[in-house]
Amino acid sequence: MTAATGGLRASAQATVWAVLGGVALCHCINDIMQSLVSAIYPLLEEEFRLSYAQIGFLTFAFTVTASLLQPFVGVVTDKRPLPLALPLGMASTLVGIVVLAKAPSYPVLILGAMLIGVGSSIFHPEASRIARAASGGRYGTAQSVFQVGGNVGHAVGPLLAAFIVAPFGRPSLMFFTIGAALGIAILWRVAEWHRTRPKPAARAARAAEGTALPKGRVLGALVVLGILVFTKNAYTSSLSSFYTFYVIERFGLTAQQSQLMLFVFLGAMALGVMVGGPIGDRIGPLAVIWVSILGVLPFTLMLPYANLWGSVALTLVIGIVIASAFPAILVFAQELVPGRVGLINGIFFGLAFGMGGLAAAALGALADAHGIEFVYRICAWLPALGVLTIFLPRGVVRAHRAVGPTMKLLVTGGAGFIGSAVVRLAVSRGHEVVNLDALTYAANLANVASVGSSPLYAFEHADLRDRGALDRILAAHRPDAVLHLAAESHVDRSIDGPGAFVETNVLGTFNLLEAARAHWLREGRPEGFRFHHVSTDEVFGSLGVAGQFTEETPYDPRSPYSATKAASDHLVRAWHETYGLPVLLTNCSNNYGPFHFPEKLVPVVILNALHGRPIPVYGKGENVRDWLYVEDHADALLTVLERGEVGRSYNIGGENEARNIDLVRVICRLLDEMRPEGGPHERLIAFVQDRPGHDARYAIDPSRIREELGWRPSVTLEEGLRRTVDWYLRNEDWWRPLLSREGVGQRLGTAVEPVAG
Numbered sequence: 001m002t003a004a005t006g007g008l009r010a011s012a013q014a015t016v017w018a019v020l021g022g023v024a025l026c027h028c029i030n031d032i033m034q035s036l037v038s039a040i041y042p043l044l045e046e047e048f049r050l051s052y053a054q055i056g057f058l059t060f061a062f063t064v065t066a067s068l069l070q071p072f073v074g075v076v077t078d079k080r081p082l083p084l085a086l087p088l089g090m091a092s093t094l095v096g097i098v099v100l101a102k103a104p105s106y107p108v109l110i111l112g113a114m115l116i117g118v119g120s121s122i123f124h125p126e127a128s129r130i131a132r133a134a135s136g137g138r139y140g141t142a143q144s145v146f147q148v149g150g151n152v153g154h155a156v157g158p159l160l161a162a163f164i165v166a167p168f169g170r171p172s173l174m175f176f177t178i179g180a181a182l183g184i185a186i187l188w189r190v191a192e193w194h195r196t197r198p199k200p201a202a203r204a205a206r207a208a209e210g211t212a213l214p215k216g217r218v219l220g221a222l223v224v225l226g227i228l229v230f231t232k233n234a235y236t237s238s239l240s241s242f243y244t245f246y247v248i249e250r251f252g253l254t255a256q257q258s259q260l261m262l263f264v265f266l267g268a269m270a271l272g273v274m275v276g277g278p279i280g281d282r283i284g285p286l287a288v289i290w291v292s293i294l295g296v297l298p299f300t301l302m303l304p305y306a307n308l309w310g311s312v313a314l315t316l317v318i319g320i321v322i323a324s325a326f327p328a329i330l331v332f333a334q335e336l337v338p339g340r341v342g343l344i345n346g347i348f349f350g351l352a353f354g355m356g357g358l359a360a361a362a363l364g365a366l367a368d369a370h371g372i373e374f375v376y377r378i379c380a381w382l383p384a385l386g387v388l389t390i391f392l393p394r395g396v397v398r399a400h401r402a403v404g405p406t407m408k409l410l411v412t413g414g415a416g417f418i419g420s421a422v423v424r425l426a427v428s429r430g431h432e433v434v435n436l437d438a439l440t441y442a443a444n445l446a447n448v449a450s451v452g453s454s455p456l457y458a459f460e461h462a463d464l465r466d467r468g469a470l471d472r473i474l475a476a477h478r479p480d481a482v483l484h485l486a487a488e489s490h491v492d493r494s495i496d497g498p499g500a501f502v503e504t505n506v507l508g509t510f511n512l513l514e515a516a517r518a519h520w521l522r523e524g525r526p527e528g529f530r531f532h533h534v535s536t537d538e539v540f541g542s543l544g545v546a547g548q549f550t551e552e553t554p555y556d557p558r559s560p561y562s563a564t565k566a567a568s569d570h571l572v573r574a575w576h577e578t579y580g581l582p583v584l585l586t587n588c589s590n591n592y593g594p595f596h597f598p599e600k601l602v603p604v605v606i607l608n609a610l611h612g613r614p615i616p617v618y619g620k621g622e623n624v625r626d627w628l629y630v631e632d633h634a635d636a637l638l639t640v641l642e643r644g645e646v647g648r649s650y651n652i653g654g655e656n657e658a659r660n661i662d663l664v665r666v667i668c669r670l671l672d673e674m675r676p677e678g679g680p681h682e683r684l685i686a687f688v689q690d691r692p693g694h695d696a697r698y699a700i701d702p703s704r705i706r707e708e709l710g711w712r713p714s715v716t717l718e719e720g721l722r723r724t725v726d727w728y729l730r731n732e733d734w735w736r737p738l739l740s741r742e743g744v745g746q747r748l749g750t751a752v753e754p755v756a757g
């Protein structure tokens, strides 16, 4: 790999870290103020003679306000960014602190706590969303950085309380307002950045964020995650609310010493959230949730039996382990409901605060009745609820896991169907991506709107036939690899007008090879450079009833389209043999999935059925294709790019062979279930004139990629089609404008007379 390949480019990295650092700092200041609510409890108890129940209720007043407001803030921020949210949130917390410092009575104390709750509810969802938007796909790390700010704030709160509030009394809270004013100034800068960054239209962004699981499973998984948030927060918040009393009672500590003990606990939590996110980005958030929620149980059970120093050690471990779950829970939930990050943040922060407060109030009453130790024994068992993680769907987070070192990729055809899936996945894995696209009839920038504002993404409007433009773009961006997907791809169109296919697929690939070779030489032939040509299994011709295409199958293209792809494959191999250009080739089977342009079989069937129009099946529908879910294909392409052997080709198939007619029937049945209308959709099937030279059967032998690179498709055809149909049902905004594009909805590929000229 080149020197640049090992990490993100400096500029993008600096932007990411500057924004994340700013958000974390603001979070820290905000949460220092917030944590003072519980840190001054011993003082309040002394001054106002409060019972545990009243103290619990104070926490409840703070958290109930925060939890009820946060989902609303989340919904608003999904619709449009709120540049004032962060300063406003901080300002409200600030006023709450002043009220708390001056409060003459218990009811005014409650008012102060509620004002701090309002501040938190405005602050948290939006700050977390900014962190995610700036993260360049490392969502876990972004949540960790954001949350470590909060946890450091929570830990520093008791420390300040120990040395300032405890000796000098409540009015010293005013000191903190000065620090908070400083925080607002920094926040203003972050908010300014947020306001001025390019924003994709919210709807297009939602449409572009990929598929989701069936609604029932999403809901079930969200409920489980909600219970885990409850577990984590009821546990940590009730522990921290009563910690000071617990250690005072058990070990006879002073108020100051008890605050130091609280600092150990909250400081350990800061460490926990710091490590949870990056580890989650590596091994998957689900694994982190498992380890942390279940792993904390034995340590908690030991706590009531430990001596003072044993308690300090256990407190450290418990804090680290339990807090490492939180970034992972949040990232997992965000992945479940793509495009609704604000809402999910709102619900989860709301739940986190609300559950903690509810638990504190209830446990406060219990502590009055049965003693503080009893409360501990209840808390100890809460993490057992972590067993519910077995119900969480594993597939959701697979695509978002960072793999290998990051690179700067030039992706051609990144506004197309397969290209855009590669762009989205590559950005989500932290790669920098330059999307080069000519924006011809099948391209659509809405396909990449979800990454459009990422600092890792850039777009270049250029045509492969323009060699000058290719040289300029390669010199300007200096990519570590070229992933070449741009092509005219529709077999029917190649029958009606083969010229465009020869120009783009053959001459375009030739131009790109030459421009890439010049770039590679200019850069000093970097060892890690790759030119990856994405091709098709159609180059191998047509199979009979048995057999499969291997990488050794002789080329036998039979349509103008496949002939041009075969030609470009040969060019790429020749550039490797002759000039030593480090190339990779992949030949894939038929793709399907979200963002598929409505000229190919799967979207044609879905949309014609939805409109009650005839579903055209060529010939008798007995032709067989091997169906590959597009997001699996994108994953395979990045796998080959990262680990494939130079000069080698890899066949990528879905291990899902089906006759066209059977596939069409499955889609009809899915639509009967998901959008029942009139009668069964199968009634719309119409057998029409066959495609000239229609290849009978394609089937891929995927042994090489499976055995050498360990890649396999992740979804069955039934599951992939269900996701696809669901996506089209939910994304009319995306497909509706495409219906008026040239040739869509018409029968193509029957013009066998030569075109004049």
Ligand SMILES: Cc1cn([C@H]2C[C@H](O)[C@@H](COP(=O)(O)OP(=O)(O)O[C@H]3O[C@H](C)C(=O)[C@H](O)[C@H]3O)O2)c(=O)[nH]c1=O
Pocket: 489, 490, 491, 492, 535, 536, 537, 538, 588, 589, 590, 591, 599, 600, 601, 602, 604, 616, 617, 618, 621, 623, 624, 625, 660, 691
């Ligand atoms: C559009 C249409 C197609 N068909 C039949 C024709 C084929 O046997 C099968 C799939 O046709 P489609 O045009 O969607 O895809 P292929 O011709 O197999 O080619 C596709 O998969 C390969 C790997 C690529 O490399 C091509 O780029 C890609 O377009 O359904 C119908 O029966 N009715 C229709 O309305």
